[in-house]
Amino acid sequence: MKQKIEGRFWIKKDNxxxxxxxxxxLLKKIDKYGSISxxxxEMKMSYKAAWDAVDIxxxxxxxxxxxxxxxxxGGGGSRLTEYGxxxxxxxxxxxxxxxxxxxxLESFDKKVFGYKISARNRLLCEIENIKCEDELCELTLKLKGGIYIKSKITESAVEELNLKKEDKVIAxxxxxxxxxxSFKNEGFLKSYVKSIKIGKNYKNVTFETENGYILNCITDINIDKNREYYLYVRPEDVLIGI
Structure with missing residues (x-):
């Protein structure tokens, strides 16, 4: 089944x-018919709901x-102003x-820089900080829920990708x-087991982190699906995509 990314957004004023x-x-329909009712x-909503939305x-x-x-x-009606x-x-x-x-995002799921990639784990995050020293840069990446992971890439990669603080990137x-x-430490992601596929020597485990990310892992350790675990990735193993 083909996956599709969808979403909606709001413009807020005064929170x-x-x-x-x-x-x-709704505004388009009012402009078309000249009437809120x-x-x-046409929108299959009550007049009160429509009026309240317009009033807000x-x-x-x-x-x-x-x-x-x-x-x-026609008894009068309503129409959009030029500002509307x-x-x-x-x-x-x-x-x-x-x-x-x-x-x-859908395109990224298939290709990165024109090449197909095998990595299944791709996390949308924000660059919290970039610290460069001796040709290497350490990126602090902020995930949902205020959780952080780190990535280490070359300084030239940072320059080529034009990375800067607050950029949205994909780990x-x-x-x-x-x-x-089975224990917690700094930079570890608290996670729960969603599914396990057992092979001859390894287990293919799907975890869900406490902040809602899905991560796929290949491991040879024993996994109890009824307990929580902590996942860790070395900064050197976290690549960056834009």
Missing amino acids: KNFLGHGRVE KAAR MNNLSEEPILEKVAGGK KKLIKEWEMLEESYKNFLNS IIKSTSINVY
């Missing part, structure tokens, strides 16, 4: 949801998004960029590079 995919679609029916957007917006149209044969139309265009540009970003780890321990 409140301002614009999202559904709200933008007709737009709500208008209250958070720097300028009015909708304006009332004087009554006439501008917001929709800007949203569509952001949404297109976001789709391109998701597509780039690439081979299954054979993950060490499994």
Whole structure:
């Protein structure tokens, strides 16, 4: 089965949801039909839910998004202001960029720098710090949940990839590079067993870390699926992709 990466995003103002995919679609329907009630029916939502969404957007917006149209044969209605139309265009540009970003993740899952890769473990993270000395650079990588791992790559690789603090990168780890321990230490990832495939000499174990990452590991140690483990990867074994 082909895997596909999907996602949605929000624009927030004053720590409140301002614009999202559904709200933008609602605005488009209002602009099309000239009526909040007709737009709500088309969106299969209640009039109150539609009105509340419009009210929240208008209250958070720097300028009015909708304006009332004087009554006439149709009894009046609502239409987008020029500012509202501008917001929709800007949203569509952001949404297109976001789709391109998701597509780039799918492409990365297949190729890195034009070459197919065998490493199954790819973790999206952020560079917290870069420390270079004697042609080697140590990168501190921040994962979800405020957990960190480290990577050591050459200084020339940092320059060629134009890596800098706060960049989003992908940590690439081979299954054979993950060490499994029963005790905790600095830089270890607390994990739980999801599945085990037992071979003649090795076990193929899928772990889920406490912060939600899935890691595949090849190991020869005995694994109890009902207990927790701690995973560690040497910084030299963590590659970086962009």
